[in-house]
């Protein structure tokens with residue numbers, strides 16, 4: 117199915133004649149990839165890369181090298197490099213101001229070695245990609261949200277569904293950095309609603325909803341953590357649900373859950389404080405240390421720390437985040453989450469369950485070398 121892959125130059129040269137007819141002076145400063153779809157608000161960068169790959173029939177590798185990026189797209193989601201927004205704007209022929217949301221994580225905790233476990237599963241050596249089947253089914257253009265790349269996002273507050281991290285059919289983990297050109301033709305704009313390994317429809321995945329009485333708790337916690345993360349960046353960009361009230365409160369009365377709407381109001385108050393321009397420097401430091409207190413720490417003696425600690429965070433710590441309801445929600449959510457995943461749900465006192473997270477020094481060594489950023493050219 118991946119036979120007719122075109123290189124960037126091939127795609128580009130097919131438009132060369134047209135450029136010559138029109139004269140050279142309108143030639144854009146950067147190469148364009150014609151027909152590249154616009155980036156959607158709150159879309160993960162790697163989600164857009166996968167869509168460009170499918171729509172324009174080029175590999176993600178070619179797209180990234182056209183943009184001067186020499187790492188996998190899921191690392192870019194975590195802000196390991198600042199994106200050249202001018203280049204991207206020229207490439208998709210859009211206004212640069214519509215793209216500023218893409219760089220919110222550049223100097224946030226996500227880009228820190230110590231906090232890697234927020235966007236990748238260290239022990240599984242996999243990027244975190246979660247999805248809500250109902251969102252993918254109802255999106256006019258299915259896309260993966262920035263929040264679906266975070267360990268702390270567990271549910272979709274619109275559909276109350278517990279997010280999944282793998283394909284229900286082939287059981288493979290979702291990883292959009294592995295997507296390639298598709299022969300889907302006119303349907304390629306819906307490419308992200310299908311598994312990129314077995315092509316099963318992710319929009320039709322079996323699903324479960326979170327218990328109604330826990331909904332607002334989980335919603336509030338996950339939004340709070342996402343905003344804590346976002347607030348550690350110099351570019352303040354609140355989470356989608358922290359500012360777009362209407363998306364939740366305008367739902368049909370039968371779907372409206374008042375406790376969630378209330379949680380959203382409280383959240384709005386909180387995040388407004390984060391945006392206070394005079395307090396930004398202290399908020400960045402303060403929220404970074406709040407986040408540290410929510411992580412599961414692993415003592416380890418290894419050098420590339422940015423955080424002056426003696427270890428690495430290997431996951432979020434469920435019992436610290438959710439307190440007494442952690443065992444109940446942990447049971448519901450972990451059903452849709454890979455073992456050794458991005459949240460540790462169980463207290464040490466609960467049977468032997470924490471053994472699932474026992475790690476051998478070798479495994480940790482390998483994982484840490486996987487995490488170490490590639491050299492920049």
Ligand SMILES: [Zn+2]
Nearest residue numbers: 248251272275
């Ligand atoms: Zn949804």
Ligand SMILES: [Zn+2]
Nearest residue numbers: 283286311314
């Ligand atoms: Zn599959």
